[in-house]
Amino acid sequence: MKIGFGYDIHPLQEGRNLILGGQKINYKKGLAGHSDADVLIHAVMDALLGAAGLGDLGMHFPDTNPRLENISSMIMLSHVVTLLKKVKYKISNIDATVVLENPKIADYYPKMKKNLSSILKISESNINIKATTNEKMGPVGREEGIAAFCVVLIEKIV
Numbered sequence: 001m002k003i004g005f006g007y008d009i010h011p012l013q014e015g016r017n018l019i020l021g022g023q024k025i026n027y028k029k030g031l032a033g034h035s036d037a038d039v040l041i042h043a044v045m046d047a048l049l050g051a052a053g054l055g056d057l058g059m060h061f062p063d064t065n066p067r068l069e070n071i072s073s074m075i076m077l078s079h080v081v082t083l084l085k086k087v088k089y090k091i092s093n094i095d096a097t098v099v100l101e102n103p104k105i106a107d108y109y110p111k112m113k114k115n116l117s118s119i120l121k122i123s124e125s126n127i128n129i130k131a132t133t134n135e136k137m138g139p140v141g142r143e144e145g146i147a148a149f150c151v152v153l154i155e156k157i158v
Helices: 039-051 073-086 106-120
Strands: 002-014 018-020 023-025 029-031 089-099 127-132 145-156
Touching: 002 039, 018 029, 023 106, 039 073, 039 089, 039 106, 039 145, 073 089, 073 106, 089 106, 106 127
Parallel strands: 089 127
Antiparallel strands: 002 029, 002 145, 018 023, 089 145
């Protein structure tokens, strides 16, 4: 078994859709980035790549690649799952935290879990998503951005 930890943060920006866990969230701003800037999925991918010793997001999805501009993070996650299979790992479970002041996202958890489960090919019961605020401190607390943390457990396929 191996454990991986992931982190991502993106600034909020007018005129963009807010996508978290592959789910469009009703909010006045979205996350800025080269892709759809889904911090939740980016933290999951970062954790998975780290656990398997496969580098980081920038190695696999450089923001200098024009083909990746506005790409869905769900497509990127699918690629990471393929990489894990090539090195013979399966995902045991995922625990992720989204850090944001607004909007409140608890009502979206079931859809997010379903989205992740469909790509990761693991049961929704092995995926946990939660959110917290930053108590109005720092850039996240000032509602300048959204961050996400993730811990994953992977196992070697025998």
